[in-house]
Amino acid sequence: KQEVTQIPAALSVPEGENLVLNCSFTDSAIYNLQWFRQDPGKGLTSLLLIQSSQREQTSGRLNASLDKSSGRSTLYIAASQPGDSATYLCAVGMIKAAGNKLTFGGGTRVLVKP
Amino acid sequence: GAGVSQSPSNKVTEKGKDVELRCDPISGHTALYWYRQSLGQGLEFLIYFQGNSAPDKSGLPSDRFSAERTGGSVSTLTIQRTQQEDSAVYLCASSLEGRTTEAFFGQGTRLTVV
Numbered sequence: 001k002q003e004v005t006q007i008p009a010a011l012s013v014p015e016g017e018n019l020v021l022n023c024s025f026t027d028s029a030i031y032n033l034q035w036f037r038q039d040p041g042k043g044l045t046s047l048l049l050i051q052s053s054q055r056e057q058t059s060g061r062l063n064a065s066l067d068k069s070s071g072r073s074t075l076y077i078a079a080s081q082p083g084d085s086a087t088y089l090c091a092v093g094m095i096k097a098a099g100n101k102l103t104f105g106g107g108t109r110v111l112v113k114p
Numbered sequence: 115g116a117g118v119s120q121s122p123s124n125k126v127t128e129k130g131k132d133v134e135l136r137c138d139p140i141s142g143h144t145a146l147y148w149y150r151q152s153l154g155q156g157l158e159f160l161i162y163f164q165g166n167s168a169p170d171k172s173g174l175p176s177d178r179f180s181a182e183r184t185g186g187s188v189s190t191l192t193i194q195r196t197q198q199e200d201s202a203v204y205l206c207a208s209s210l211e212g213r214t215t216e217a218f219f220g221q222g223t224r225l226t227v228v
Contacts, residue, residue: 101162
């Protein structure tokens with residue numbers, strides 16, 4: 001059974017510092033990995049989707065890497081801003097599962113202090 | 115529509131009553147998923163629809179839960195004889211097709227069973 005872990009569970013940084021969020025998964029038979037952002041009381045906003053054949057994806061200040069063989073992904077957010085405060089979730093789509101059924105990590109709650 | 119739309123946004127119901135939650139996916143998306151987000155449980159998969167194929171119901175927690183998707187578009191999740199443990203945020207997601215495409219989530223329905 002796939003298990004997805006995100007460490008740390010919570011992170012507090014001063015504005016301007018780079019953020020590094022970690023995601024690990026136990027079964028490397030994945031189709032893709034997706035990073036989401038969730039604001040309190042809201043749904044999930046997709047940030048980046050990395051296919052299993054890719055090593056990284058970039059969007060603006062966000063960069064996500066994927067090392068499928070070691071079961072790891074890292075989300076980097078450059079020059080953090082207070083507006084980046086949210087919970088960040090990673091999720092993997094499994095080859096053995098139907099469609100793109102996602103298995104989620106528990107999330108990392110980020111606070112960027114002005 | 116512009117995004118995945120869910121209604122109602124909040125629902126309070128008495129224990130034992132039936133509830134219906136609605137999801138309107140992004141136009142043209144053939145894949146639709148329901149997830150549940152509970153305190154302390156994280157996000158868990160409930161059910162997956164892909165086109166006209168039989169749905170993957172492997173995540174439904176009991177036979178009190180059912181879902182249908184009419185005309186390949188709008189989906190309704192029904193919970194019969196609600197219990198307090200059903201209290202959670204129910205999230206719907208859609209994607210262009212199955213395996214490799216990005217999942218987009220709605221804002222969720224917060225269900226409270228009293």
